[in-house]
Amino acid sequence: MAIGTVRVDPAARRSGRLRFRELLDHERFLGPAFVTPALLLIVLLVAYPFVMALYFALSNAQIGRPSHWVGLQNFIGLWESDSFRQTFQNAFVFTGIAVAIKVVLGITLALILNEHLWFKRMMRGAVLLPWVIPTALSTLGWWWMFNSLYSVVNWSGIALGIMDPPGPNWLGQKYYAMAAVVAVNVWRGLPFFAITILAGLVSIPKELYEAAEADGAAAGARFWNITLPLLKPVLAVVVLFSTIFTFSDFNIVYVLTNGGPINSTHLFATLTRQIGLESGQIGQGAAISLYLFPVLVFVVLVQLRFVRRQAY
Numbered sequence: 084m085a086i087g088t089v090r091v092d093p094a095a096r097r098s099g100r101l102r103f104r105e106l107l108d109h110e111r112f113l114g115p116a117f118v119t120p121a122l123l124l125i126v127l128l129v130a131y132p133f134v135m136a137l138y139f140a141l142s143n144a145q146i147g148r149p150s151h152w153v154g155l156q157n158f159i160g161l162w163e164s165d166s167f168r169q170t171f172q173n174a175f176v177f178t179g180i181a182v183a184i185k186v187v188l189g190i191t192l193a194l195i196l197n198e199h200l201w202f203k204r205m206m207r208g209a210v211l212l213p214w215v216i217p218t219a220l221s222t223l224g225w226w227w228m229f230n231s232l233y234s235v236v237n238w239s240g241i242a243l244g245i246m247d248p249p250g251p252n253w254l255g256q257k258y259y260a261m262a263a264v265v266a267v268n269v270w271r272g273l274p275f276f277a278i279t280i281l282a283g284l285v286s287i288p289k290e291l292y293e294a295a296e297a298d299g300a301a302a303g304a305r306f307w308n309i310t311l312p313l314l315k316p317v318l319a320v321v322v323l324f325s326t327i328f329t330f331s332d333f334n335i336v337y338v339l340t341n342g343g344p345i346n347s348t349h350l351f352a353t354l355t356r357q358i359g360l361e362s363g364q365i366g367q368g369a370a371i372s373l374y375l376f377p378v379l380v381f382v383v384l385v386q387l388r389f390v391r392r393q394a395y
Contacts, residue, residue, distance in 0.1 A: 139369035146363035157370035167371065170349040174375070177261065177350060178329045181268045185325060186318070188269065189276025194310075196277065197284045207278075214274035222338040225267045229253040229339070257347040260340050264348050267335050272328065276321055283317035284310070315389075323386040330375060351375060 140157055144150035161167045196207055213221065228235045237250025253263045287310065295305050333352035336342060342349035342357065349357075351371055359368015 136369045136373060139365050140373050142366050144365040144369075146365060150366065153366070157366050158374065161367065161370060161374070166346045166349065166354065169346045170351060170354045170371075171374075173261070173346075173348060174330060174350050177265060177268070177332075177348075178326060181265050181272070181329050182322060182325050184265070184269050185272050185276045186322065188273055189280050189321070190314075190318075192273065192277040193280035193284055194306075196281050207281075210277055211274050213271050218271065218334040219338055221271065222267060222335050225263075225270075226254070226339055229263050231255060254340055255344055257344060260344060260348050264336050264339055267339065268329060268332060271335070272325055275325065279321045280314060280317060283314050287313050319386050319389050323383060326382060327379060330379065 139150075141152060141154060142150040143153045143157075192210065196203065196210065200206065227233060231252045231254070234250060234253065236253065237246060240246035241248050241250055251259045253259045291309050292305055295309060300308070330350075331352055332350060333356070336348055336350050336353050337356070340348045342353045346354075351374065355368045355372040358364050358371060362368075
């Protein structure tokens with residue numbers, strides 16, 4: 084017995100394809116089709132973890148124990164901890180100093196790279212190396228350089244007559260440890276500043292500099308009256324992202340000092356790991372991780388408002 088086959092009319096196929104193409108031409112269909120994958124990623128990777136962290140922060144969740152709702156008790160009780168108060172201070176000191184240094188050095192390095200130099204492309208590629216190398220790997224190299232027994236930094240300082248032997252214990256003393264983590268953060272974040280600011284410098288019309296030079300303006304006057312005002316929108320965006328990245332830094336502090344000595348270099352990310360994972364206090368760890376959320380929202384809103392003013 085033969086089994087019959089269903090034949091599809093070629094005209095029907097063509098009409099179906101035409102209808103599908105017509106749907107793709109409409110914004111009502113094409114827009115949601117493109118946006119949906121991004122929304123799914125945001126929901127799965129950002130929204131869901133944030134909601135879970137908020138839930139844990141409002142409870143007394145601990146590893147291996149049932150959790151109960153405690154409201155804002157975790158956020159209020161953190162101020163009774165000396166380590167949290169020290170971490171709160173460390174975060175602002177670390178971020179403020181690191182971002183300020185990166186702004187100054189980033190502008191300087193961008194101005195140098197914008198000049199006509201030999202091997203300019205090679206130099207630009209070399210500047211990106213600290214940003215490209217994995218953070219943990221590069222930080223291990225810095226850990227060896229700051230090590231009290233094998234410190235290349237101390238050896239160089241003693242050889243140049245800047246330090247007295249045996250040199251400071253960079254990772255074992257309070258202020259030296261903070262200086263070490265700030266230095267490594269600046270070294271790693273400087274390429275992001277330099278390359279982004281360099282892109283802003285390239286977009287400035289050369290006719291402005293030629294006109295200012297024809298009017299007798301010196302190099303300093305051209306920088307303050309032309310370069311810096313036109314770089315303000317770019318600087319605002321770079322400082323915004325750098326502030327967020329620096330506040331949430333984890334790898335550098337964890338590899339170099341693990342928050343020590345005596346909590347002098349703890350940041351919110353490292354203290355969250357210590358309290359939430361190592362100590363098992365998930366609720367308190369989540370509260371620490373969310374503590375700066377309102378502050379960062381305020382900083383973002385202020386800087387975005389500044390960028391919009393500069394743009395219009």
